[in-house]
Amino acid sequence: MSPLPLASEASRQRTLAVVLRDLFALRHSVVRVFEMLYWPLVELLIWGYVSIYLQASKVPAVVAALLGGVLLWQVLARSQGEVSIAFMEDIWSRNLLNVFASPLTTGEYLAGMIGFGFAKLVAATALMGALAFAFYGFGLFSLGPALVPFLFLLLVMGWALGIFAVAVIVRFGHSAEIIAWALAFAFQPFAAVFYPVAILPGPMRAVAAFVPASHVFEGMRAVLAGRGVDGRDLAVAAVLDLLYLAGAVWFFGRMLVAARRSGGLARFAE
Amino acid sequence: MAVLDVRDVVKRFGTVTAVDGVSFGVGAGEVVGLLGPNGAGKTTTLHMVLGLVTPDRGEVRLFGEPLSAGRSALLGRVNFAAGYVSLPGVLTVEENLGVFARLYGIGDVDARVDRLVAELDLEALRRRPVRVLSSGQQTRVQLAKALINDPELLVLDEPTASLDPDVGDRVRELLLRLARDSGRAMLITSHNMVEIERMCDRIHFMASGRIVATGSAAELAERYGVEDLEAVFLRVARD
Numbered sequence: 001m002s003p004l005p006l007a008s009e010a011s012r013q014r015t016l017a018v019v020l021r022d023l024f025a026l027r028h029s030v031v032r033v034f035e036m037l038y039w040p041l042v043e044l045l046i047w048g049y050v051s052i053y054l055q056a057s058k059v060p061a062v063v064a065a066l067l068g069g070v071l072l073w074q075v076l077a078r079s080q081g082e083v084s085i086a087f088m089e090d091i092w093s094r095n096l097l098n099v100f101a102s103p104l105t106t107g108e109y110l111a112g113m114i115g116f117g118f119a120k121l122v123a124a125t126a127l128m129g130a131l132a133f134a135f136y137g138f139g140l141f142s143l144g145p146a147l148v149p150f151l152f153l154l155l156v157m158g159w160a161l162g163i164f165a166v167a168v169i170v171r172f173g174h175s176a177e178i179i180a181w182a183l184a185f186a187f188q189p190f191a192a193v194f195y196p197v198a199i200l201p202g203p204m205r206a207v208a209a210f211v212p213a214s215h216v217f218e219g220m221r222a223v224l225a226g227r228g229v230d231g232r233d234l235a236v237a238a239v240l241d242l243l244y245l246a247g248a249v250w251f252f253g254r255m256l257v258a259a260r261r262s263g264g265l266a267r268f269a270e
Numbered sequence: 271m272a273v274l275d276v277r278d279v280v281k282r283f284g285t286v287t288a289v290d291g292v293s294f295g296v297g298a299g300e301v302v303g304l305l306g307p308n309g310a311g312k313t314t315t316l317h318m319v320l321g322l323v324t325p326d327r328g329e330v331r332l333f334g335e336p337l338s339a340g341r342s343a344l345l346g347r348v349n350f351a352a353g354y355v356s357l358p359g360v361l362t363v364e365e366n367l368g369v370f371a372r373l374y375g376i377g378d379v380d381a382r383v384d385r386l387v388a389e390l391d392l393e394a395l396r397r398r399p400v401r402v403l404s405s406g407q408q409t410r411v412q413l414a415k416a417l418i419n420d421p422e423l424l425v426l427d428e429p430t431a432s433l434d435p436d437v438g439d440r441v442r443e444l445l446l447r448l449a450r451d452s453g454r455a456m457l458i459t460s461h462n463m464v465e466i467e468r469m470c471d472r473i474h475f476m477a478s479g480r481i482v483a484t485g486s487a488a489e490l491a492e493r494y495g496v497e498d499l500e501a502v503f504l505r506v507a508r509d
Contacts, residue, residue, distance in 0.1 A: 010375040017372035024365045093358040101320040103346035260324040266317045
């Protein structure tokens with residue numbers, strides 16, 4: 001698979017094939033639909049009630065920040081997971097060699113997985129947003145128009161991490177699958193989801209400056225505190241996202257080449 | 271022009287040389303078999319033909335072009351089935367075929383799926399998830415997938431492995447029909463000598479990563495002074 005632009009009709013068909021495969025799989029599996037909603041719902045309930053408890057303790061500003069953090073973190077973690085798990089389903093169903101021996105290019109494969117993951121995420125986030133409003137009176141759109149870039153920036157970072165995780169699995173095989181579940185959480189302390197970057201010690205603050213999500217969550221807290229959107233935060237996050245995504249796609253390509261050389265790709269059929 | 275031209279390919283995995291200077295070709299409409307004991311390098315050779323493994327040395331050319339130069343376009347004219355791969359089990363037969371028809375850029379997906387379902391006698395199974403099918407039925411679905419793009423080169427890696435004798439025989443009949451009627455080039459590995467003997471125009475025996483003998487089944491039997499291909503296999507494997 002070589003990275004080609006999604007230009008031709010055949011290329012669009014191949015990308016659609018990846019989307020359709022995942023859509024059919026979701027349609028036939030109650031477990032997959034359940035799994036898509038289960039973790040976000042559990043987290044929403046836990047953090048929602050934690051927030052209510054804090055509100056009773058007269059710390060209302062924290063409440064919205066925590067709930068906003070929970071909801072937006074889900075966007076990042078889920079978008080990473082969707083990309084990684086879509087790939088692993090090809091491994092689990094022993095379909096990977098069929099896919100990699102087909103004319104599908106790297107770009108088409110990644111675009112198909114991201115496209116379907118995006119659609120699932122929109123559905124799950126909409127439901128979580130509705131539930132957060134119903135249970136706690138927290139409207140996702142209380143973040144105003146800034147919500148759209150916030151969501152998009154987190155999505156892109158999630159895709160980049162998902163592609164990176166897939167690349168590691170391609171190269172190192174089944175033993176590396178844990179990264180699909182764990183990678184986003186490795187970034188969580190630096191993303192400052194539930195606290196401001198300012199409370200981190202110096203070295204962690206330096207790392208956080210290079211994590212796109214930290215700028216998004218700082219922006220979210222600023223909006224909730226009534227300070228408006230900091231365009232600089234959004235711009236920095238966007239530039240970092242582009243670097244992450246380009247780096248992840250490049251890394252995936254390198255790992256695929258290495259896996260073909262080492263025979264690791266073919267060993268997924270064993 | 272050769273459909274497939276494998277030129278002096280070498281593949282090492284660590285200290286093990288899996289394929290050691292193998293060269294052969296497959297012409298249009300020709301059915302070529304790779305035979306040999308386990309670990310002879312047959313599957314690694316097929317994986318190099320399919321672009322799943324990169325040779326350390328040598329070159330694989332499909333339809334006159336190096337595979338490394340036009341991977342997507344060239345693989346669109348090839349397809350494969352193997353005993354060790356499957357299709358997503360949660361998808362139905364027709365959904366799987368529809369997905370692969372799009373992956374291979376087939377224009378009229380529904381018509382193509384209908385035709386293959388009819389040809390491979392899958393009508394009663396078309397709306398059933400692949401995971402509930404018997405191994406023989408799954409093999410037929412795999413073959414339907416392998417024919418979805420009407421490939422000019424069909425690569426089959428032990429397609430009847432793990433099938434019981436009855437189902438294996440039915441699949442073998444189907445493969446024979448494909449080999450005789452379609453006129454497409456085929457490259458096949460199998461441990462079933464009858465299958466290879468009946469299907470292949472030419473056979474390459476591999477051992478320790480090398481091709482050690484080439485010819486038709488009759489030529490090989492004559493050369494080794496034995497009755498059939500199975501006896502040739504035993505001689506090659508034990509030498």
